[in-house]
Amino acid sequence: MQTQTTTHLPQVIEPRNPGIDLDMQWVRAVQANTSAIERRAATLPGRRSVKKDYQAAWLLRAISCVDLTTLSGDDTAERVRRLCAKGRQPVRADILSALDMQGLTVGAICVYHDMIETAVASLQGSGIPVAAVSTGFPAGLSPFHLRLAEIGESVAAGADEIDIVISRRHVLSGNWQALYDEMRAFRHACGEAHVKAILATGELGTLRNVARASLVCMMAGADFIKTSTGKESENATLPVTLVMIRAIREYYDRTGFRIGYKPAGGISKSKDALVYLTLIKDELGDRWLQPDLFRFGASSLLGDIERQLEHYVTGTYSASYRHAMG
Structure with missing residues (x-):
């Protein structure tokens, strides 16, 4: 098995996106052919299939790209400590040893502000x-x-990464200058911490709005663009992902800066993670299959991946409850 990248922060590996001036001509030119995008997305689950050794390797890569998350009103310090322990040891030691992947960790631990100090101490x-x-x-x-x-x-x-939420009303009213100014101020406030812009795509109305919001946030200096908070009625989808990563590709082609992508919400099965990874490979290339440029916002996904890896090593499936997150 191939060893994972151990440096997660994009500003460590890549030149950090400084942003550019708001280019309204570029923004207005952005369109989205919804029917074509949906047709392309509908074919994705059946177009690629990875099995056996290849599937295990892809699932291990997926683990390294997980933002292991707890964002519940009943979060406690003990729950966060258990989650951090899981992030440090995401798969049973004997399974990782059999796969020669000792030292594998998740990409990040994502929490509310009140739990930052607990997480920092637990991950030291x-x-x-x-x-x-x-x-x-x-x-x-x-x-x-x-x-x-x-x-x-x-x-x-002590937070290394800040996941901000944009004001959806700026997108819905077409006030791109306001969105740019807001994102720019958030980027400045983050300082050295890198910033993920959550678009809440399920609340933006159209795929064209998703494409334009993605572009404006990148122009304003976002290090990552992220689909959802996980609290909307519709979270990460393949059509939205296709739109957002093509915006990332266009921004890279024009500016030379690589922006990260994070689908969040509703990705809970290994097979879904594999579809997202293959789409990233097809559209952006292997460089984006690293935790500094790609993350899954997830909680239960890791448990299913661990279960699949245990089956790969032992030939038997274990019960889902044996793979609790915390």
Whole structure:
């Protein structure tokens, strides 16, 4: 098995996206052929199939790209500590030993602000970054100065990554300058911490809005663009993913800066993770199959992957409850 990348933060490996001036001519030119996108997405699950050794290798790569997440109102310090332990040892030691993948970890641990210090302490020495959701997550409707202050508090508490939520109303009203200015301010407030822009794509109305919002956030300096908070009625989908990663490709072609992508919400099965990984490979290439440029926002996905890897090694399936996250 191929060893995983141990450096997760994009600004460590890649030149960080500084953003560019808002180019409204470029933004207005962006279109999305919904029927063609949906047809392409519908063919994806049946176009590629990976089995046996290849499937195990792809699933191990998926683990290294998981933002292991707990964002519940009943989160406790003990739950976060257990989640961090799972992030440090995502698969049973004997299985990883059989696969020659000792030292494999998840891409990050994602928590609310109040749990940052607990996560940082629990992950000390592991190299796993802590991501914090911010800016009035999940709705993003708190006063603007408080959203900026929340970012600053999370960075001061030790968060390496900040997952911000955009104001959906700017997209729905076509106020691209307001979205750009907001994202630019969030980027500045993050300082050295890298910023993932959550678009809440299920609330943006059209795929064209998704494409334009993706582009504006990248112009404003986003390090990652992310589909969803996981709290919307519709989260990550293949059509949305196709639109967003093609926007990433176009931005890279024009500026030379690689932007990361994070689908979040509703990805809970290994087979789904494999579809997303193959789509990334097809559209963006192997460079984006690293944790500094691709993440799954997930909680239960890791348990299913571990179950599939145990089957690969032992030939038998274990019960799902044996692979709890925390």
